[in-house]
Amino acid sequence: MKMKYILLSLLLVGFAPSHAQFGKLKKGLKKIKRKKKSAKKEQKKVQGRMDGEPVQNDRDPIxxxxxxxxxxxxxxxxxxxxxxxxxxYFARGRTWIEGYFKSIRKRLDKLKADASESKKPYYKKHEEKYTQLLQQYQKAIGGAKATSDYKNLFYRWSGKLRRVSEMYITDQKFIETAEDVKYVAYKKKKEAYTASGNRSSYTDKMIAKCDEFYNKTASEQMVPRMTKVADKAVKASYKKNEGDFDEPWQQGPENCINQLNDILKSVDALEKLCVTKNTELDKIRQKLTQEKKKFEEYISSGRYKAYQAKVWQQVLDSRTMGNLGMRNARIEGLARQAFANKGQVMRVVINSTGWGVAKNKYTSLPRYQFLNATIAVKGKDGKCYRYKGDARKEYLGGGRYGGVYIYKWDNQDEMSCANVNK
Structure with missing residues (x-):
């Protein structure tokens, strides 16, 4: 029994220092682990700093x-x-990658501007990778961009052709647009597309529409329309309108010539839309040119000038003083005074038979009384003119009117001096 207690005592005495040593060992192991972890972090920092990378700091611009x-x-x-x-990527349209390249370039330029950072290896690696990726991207967009550009080109081209086919054929806009989409230019674009290797089913569809326009619409629909327009213009030159003295080409050959010139410009524009030379357009051009020569000869021969003189004389002879409505020496004298600055007053005719009353259109109250008059004046150039004027009396209220004065109208018509007394 005593032996058991002795052994137990010895065991307890021996375990006490061992337990203390075990605690020290445990602390040592923890310390070693911390050192290893710190060493790994330091190794990463050292690696980053070997390339010169700046330590991450959101407040530092670099x-x-x-x-x-x-x-x-x-x-x-x-x-x-x-x-x-x-x-x-290109099916959805180039968006973020191009934006990223711009942003990266801006950041690299900032690093480049720093004398210290621009010499560090990390910056050079960034520049190398940027150049490599940019070249790879640009190579990829070469074909994709060309395909996209051709799609847009022939889509817009077919749209212009559709609008051209719907335009009034002699309109200036038609001439301008036809020049933009002439067949020669289209043929070059189409050949370039075919040889590019950047074809797409959509672009082929647009080209088929364009081909149909040039091969059919232009020659089979638009040329006949042009023929009708040209025939109508020629007929209009000889059609006498109601109230006219003579036919349009006699009264205004310049207008007829201008109209034919506009159509000839449209003929030239339409010819540029045809795949081959169109004989119908040649016929239209020949017909219009012949008519134009007739009108030009009419002008150059002096016949047009003589016609103008004859018509003008007819106009002058048609102008008279109008009917005499009444006589009033005082009013006639006031009119002579009012128009004396125009030249020699030859005659005053009061056309009204009595005083008229002009009323306010809203209140129907009187505004003034008036007498219409025509005044014949011989100007300083020796020609006779007729003027219009009113003798007026302003309404004062209560049924009373003021004194007479002459109101001059802003008009002047040349007339034959022989008609002053008519």
Whole structure:
């Protein structure tokens, strides 16, 4: 029994120092782990600093420029490493990658502007990766961009052709648009597209529409329309309108010539839309040119000038003083005084038979009384003119009117001096 207690005592005495040593060992192990962890962090920092990368600091502009460029380059690299990425990307339109390249360039320029940072390896690596990715991107967009550009080109081209076919054929807008989409230019664009290797079913569809216009619409629909327009214009030159003295070409050959010239311009424009030379357009051009020569000869021969003189004399002879309504020596004297500054007053005719009353159109109250008059004056150029004027009396209210005065109308008609007394 005593032996048991002795052994137990010895065991307790031996365990006490061992337990103390075990605690020290445990603390040592923890310390070693902390050192290893710290060493790994330090190793990463050292590696970053070996390339010269700045320590991440959101308040430091250099650090922000580096982190932004680094992150965006990684995103672009991740995207372009996928097979067939450009098809999906360009189908939705170039958006974020181009924006990223601009942003990266801006950040790299900021680092480049810093004399210290621009010499560090990390900056040079950024520049190398930027150049590599940009070249890869530009190579990819070469074909995609060309395909997209051709789509837009022939889509707009077919739209212009549709509008041309709907325009009034002698309109200036038709002439301008036809010049933009002439067949020779279209043929070159089409040949370039065919040889490019950047074809698409959509672009082929647009080209088919354009071909139909040039091969059929222009020659089979628009040329006949042009024939009708030309025939109508020629007939209009000889059609006497109601109230006219003579036919349009006699009264205004210049207008007829201008109209034919406009149609000839449209003929030239339409010819540029035809695939081959169109004989119908040649016939239209020949017909219009012949008519134009007739009108030009009419002018150059002096016959038009003689016609103008004859018609003008007819106009002068048609102008008279009008009917005499009443006589009033006082009013006639006031009229002579009022128009004395125009020249020699030859005659005053009061055309009204009595005083008229002009009323307010809203209240129907009187405004003034009036007498219409015609005044014949011989001007300083020796020609006779007729003027219109009123003798007026303003309404004062209560049934009373003021004194007479002459109101001069702003008009002047030349007349034959022989008609002053008519």
């Amino acid at each position: 650090s922000r420029a580096h982190e932004s460029a680094k992150s965006k380059l990684a995103n672009i690299e991740k995207t372009v490493s996928k097979e067939g990425w450009e098809k999906d």
